[in-house]
Amino acid sequence: MSDFILSKFNYWASILLMMIGMYGMIAKKNLIKKIIGMNIFQVSVFLFYISMGKVKGGTAPIFWEKAVIYDNPIPHVLILTAIVVSISTTAVALSIIIRIYNCFRTVEENKILETLANDENQSGNNQ
């Protein structure tokens, strides 16, 4: 049993992080905390990809005469793209949060929803 966990330790860690991240994205009411959850969620996928590239007994994928087997570099290259995507998503999210804060003076989701509900009632009364 312990062998089963230890031999695939990377994957277990990645699953654990994934669950933590998902929980943060769904359950937290603070918009910034949701973004932190999103980052953890995405990083877990990076970890998953990087672990996948390891070949048993392989060395780093750099040309070397003594090397017999190399690790698979493709997942690493792929994840480089995904990291860029993740950074830009975070940047967009944070800039939207800044605008939300300027409009509502808060980053708590339930307070924002309250304000929005009030807006709708007022516009309804005016008509």
Add this chain to the structure above:
Amino acid sequence: MIVYIILIPLVTAIIIPLFGFINKKLPFYVTLLSAFTNFILVIRTAKKIFSYGTERYFFGGFEAPFGIEYVVDGLNSIILIIISFMFFIITVYSKRSLEKEIENRRLPLFYALYTLFYTGILGIVITGDIFNLYVFIEIASLSSYTLIAMGQKRNALMASYNYLILGTIGATFILIGIGYLFMATGSLNMADIKLRIVPLYHSKMVRTAFAFLTLGLMLKLALFPLHVWLPNAYSYAPSAMGALLAATGTKVSAYALIRILYSVFTIEFDMKIIPFNQIFLLISLVAILAGSTLALAQTNLKKMLAYSSIGQIGYITLGISLSNATSLQGSVLHIFNHSLMKGGLFLIAGGIFYKLNIENIYDMKGISKRMPYSMAFFVILTLSMIGMPFTVGFLSKWYLILGAIEVGRYFVIPIIVISSLLSLIYLWRLVEISFNSDVDKKEISEMPVSMMVPVIIISLLTVFLGVFSDIPISLSREAVKIILGS
């Protein structure tokens, strides 16, 4: 050659802000020019595809399983045609509409992101590499988040934020799915994966990949229980962007789902090895009914149209889940038709908002006296949405029903009929209110010409393609050959 379909909008998106420094009006004309060139290019490519067959492009000259490959075949050329057409026509419309809804200094950036969104959706359609698909999905999503946040009301910010959270979950699920597929097959090229995956059907890795990929795409597709981001995003975005999202955003995800189900996995895997199609059929039927019912409860015109979209997405997935030639043809036709019809309806809703500043349906009493032509075209598009014969909306529903009969699932037919009746109720409500004659006669105040012409063209096309139905039917038949043939 086909790589220019992506390159033109991509380069345009990058240089637009520079034109914005010279003159704030210039970006519109640059976008229009690039949209027009691209539309012509897509038409020419499609013509070539239909006479000579599939065309491929390899990046950097690296052959298929190793390099990134772009493919245009019978299936994606029909999607490319409708996307580039709708983008061109909505760009024409966007000039006056955006002048009202967006500050002048933000216009260059709006057009830059707007063209980038177009690049993303074109890329999703044209790519033959599964990781490239993820990258383009993210390009399209990231630009759409910012475009939605540019809406006038402050609800737009929350709509955009919620879409960002759910969209990221969806895209990351797709990324995990791609990871599992790569682990199992060691390839990222769709055609290559299809060959390598056959002996691995019973592998748990492949099944997990399938689960993550379909779930992620369903989130992007806004299939019923995962639709929560869609109504707010569509209704609070600037009118032109809302129309473009409604016309192309979810349709492209539907196309990606077809590609994953039939060109990466095979029809045997979907139907026999796991009972995916039965589950999918059930979800689609629920989506059709729920979308139409929720649309009944809305008082905001754009929100009503958005909920109606959720129901219509159900039709598309219904055809995919029945998975025979006729129903798939219905599905492809519905992607085409719904893009046309819903785009047109959103444009009219945007026009009403532009002229009269109202969004609530019950405030629209007697507006047919003020905007008679717009409301006339609204009636034409409504008839097409319901599925009247001699409009395009009839064709797709007809093929879906024929497809259902072919596999003996007769219970699908009453659901399609009920949903058509529901859409009659929620769309005709506006028609009835607007033709209400209690209101005194007011002077006509129509939308400006540049907004009216796109609406006219779309409405006439829905009728034209409904009468001369050979064109969409032969195009979609070609598409089904690709889905099932290879």
